[in-house]
Amino acid sequence: VNLDPREPPLVKPKMPYIWHLVGMITESTSYYDRMSKMYPPPIFTMPIFNSKTYIIQAPALVQSAFRNKNLSFEPFMAEFAQRMLGVSNKTMAPSLTPATETRPSFMDEAHKVIHESLNGPPLQKMNTDMLNTLSVSFNELGDSFQPESLFLWLRTMMTMATADTLFGTHNPLKDEPSPSDALWDFEAKIIYLIVNPFAKYFLPNAYNGRAALQSALSKFYVAKHDSDPDVGTIMKAHAKSLRSYGMPDSDIGKIELSILQVSTTNAIPTTFWHLMFVLSDPALTELIREELLTVITINHKGVKRGVNFDISKFASHCPLFVSSYGENIRLSNSAIGSRRVIQDTTITDGKPTYLLRKGANIQMPTSVAHYNTEIWAEKDSDRTQKKAYFPFGGGKHLCPGRNFAFAEILGTVAIMVLGFEVRGVDGEVLKVPVMGRSGVGEGIAKPGEDGVKMSAVLKRRKGWEGVTWGFAVVDKE
Ligand code: HEM
Numbered sequence: 001v002n003l004d005p006r007e008p009p010l011v012k013p014k015m016p017y018i019w020h021l022v023g024m025i026t027e028s029t030s031y032y033d034r035m036s037k038m039y040p041p042p043i044f045t046m047p048i049f050n051s052k053t054y055i056i057q058a059p060a061l062v063q064s065a066f067r068n069k070n071l072s073f074e075p076f077m078a079e080f081a082q083r084m085l086g087v088s089n090k091t092m093a094p095s096l097t098p099a100t101e102t103r104p105s106f107m108d109e110a111h112k113v114i115h116e117s118l119n120g121p122p123l124q125k126m127n128t129d130m131l132n133t134l135s136v137s138f139n140e141l142g143d144s145f146q147p148e149s150l151f152l153w154l155r156t157m158m159t160m161a162t163a164d165t166l167f168g169t170h171n172p173l174k175d176e177p178s179p180s181d182a183l184w185d186f187e188a189k190i191i192y193l194i195v196n197p198f199a200k201y202f203l204p205n206a207y208n209g210r211a212a213l214q215s216a217l218s219k220f221y222v223a224k225h226d227s228d229p230d231v232g233t234i235m236k237a238h239a240k241s242l243r244s245y246g247m248p249d250s251d252i253g254k255i256e257l258s259i260l261q262v263s264t265t266n267a268i269p270t271t272f273w274h275l276m277f278v279l280s281d282p283a284l285t286e287l288i289r290e291e292l293l294t295v296i297t298i299n300h301k302g303v304k305r306g307v308n309f310d311i312s313k314f315a316s317h318c319p320l321f322v323s324s325y326g327e328n329i330r331l332s333n334s335a336i337g338s339r340r341v342i343q344d345t346t347i348t349d350g351k352p353t354y355l356l357r358k359g360a361n362i363q364m365p366t367s368v369a370h371y372n373t374e375i376w377a378e379k380d381s382d383r384t385q386k387k388a389y390f391p392f393g394g395g396k397h398l399c400p401g402r403n404f405a406f407a408e409i410l411g412t413v414a415i416m417v418l419g420f421e422v423r424g425v426d427g428e429v430l431k432v433p434v435m436g437r438s439g440v441g442e443g444i445a446k447p448g449e450d451g452v453k454m455s456a457v458l459k460r461r462k463g464w465e466g467v468t469w470g471f472a473v474v475d476k477e
Helices: 019-027 030-038 059-067 076-083 089-096 107-118 122-138 151-171 177-189 192-195 204-222 233-244 249-265 267-279 282-295 311-317 319-331 366-370 382-387 402-419 449-453
Strands: 041-049 051-055 296-301 304-309 336-341 345-350 353-354 361-365 420-423 458-460 467-471
Touching: 019 030, 019 041, 019 204, 030 249, 030 361, 030 366, 051 059, 059 336, 059 345, 059 361, 059 382, 076 107, 076 192, 076 249, 076 336, 076 366, 089 249, 107 122, 107 233, 107 458, 122 151, 122 402, 122 467, 151 177, 151 233, 151 249, 151 402, 151 449, 177 192, 177 204, 192 204, 204 249, 233 449, 249 267, 267 402, 282 296, 282 319, 282 402, 304 402, 311 319, 311 402, 319 402, 345 420, 353 361, 353 467, 361 366, 366 467, 402 420, 402 467
Parallel strands: 051 361, 304 467
Antiparallel strands: 041 051, 296 304, 336 361, 345 353, 420 458
């Protein structure tokens, strides 16, 4: 590749063309950590085939990239979504509609619609719907319960509660034989579905799981169930937008699988890690229980007691609980932020300035900043840490689901910590399973085999037996 001297320095691969690509595929996101030790920050150029990818490692430069309007996420979203969903150019066409004099591009309109649907009253409804659906599952548990796999039990319960929240009474997943497995079989292999044109033969579970989900979702949209009153605003508004740009109902079903996927893929593993971090530290568990006592109201209904959490108070009343969540998403997140240079541009961290050439790709490995021990040593200033912390990306595409994730994750962990004693099958305190790295294209690491196999015993806590749990979400403070 040709490099202007003002561009970031080139890191030549040991073997031309594919060396870096092989590294990414075989070592997943750990490859970037290894590279960062050999080529310390701030930024370098990695040649892949005949193209250039700039790897931005210095947190200040990452923040500069997030703010730069010439670095776009949209080409990736379009390419990634089409291959992930396995849809034709014809199906994708309406969602690629460019702007006209009278109307924004579909992508810009969808961006606005999604961000609006995940804020204010629609967000509060989503938080309450999700957590009250989950509460039903907890309320149905007896005095003691032992899931074969704590992770898989939590995953299934949260997947179905998310789908109920998004799709309402006619949640299309309900008609599938094992909908949560179909979704996660698909999710686990997304990167391979993207790169492997023969996925149908090599990855039958992922391929067939995706097809079954898309067919169920298409029936939902053909029957116009998205106009039902209990459907989440995000699904209603996004489908309305797709229709207005000319997409037929059956194709809407295929595309909307992506919203179900983004709503579950990171939030559910994050809940598991947060639960594990808290439960593995009995002193922390006790302190968090004390904090949680300040955000509940107890109603006596005859002999039964109803306990409601007020989610809007978590931020102000539960500093330890909230900061443990913040630390959890720092450690469990090894997402790679992506952007494409759509116009020659420069970025700077205040010292040198780097030229970025039109057409090149950008990758920003979260783990390089999130695991930088110099930055995260206690002595380091808050300002530096703030720059080095981007679990939800940044700029225009800063994750719009972060407030929903905050509510659902803390709400789920809150019930389990306050309402239950959760121990290992041997009665001992649970240990955090080995946390690997997420694969390329994933955000949050999933537990490995030991974590998936881990069973647990949930016993209702003394004094909290027979409680009916619920959530009354008031305004976020
Ligand atoms: C702990 C949970 C979550 C994490 C760590 C996370 C992380 C991220 C990240 C890193 C991005 C890319 C941002 C960028 O490149 O600047 C993103 C985008 C996005 N996320 Fe999340 N996310 C989470 C939960 C959710 C949930 C629950 C939803 C939906 C309800 C959601 C919906 C989205 C959407 C729609 C985008 C694309 C935004 C856009 O293009 O403007 N996320 N998320």
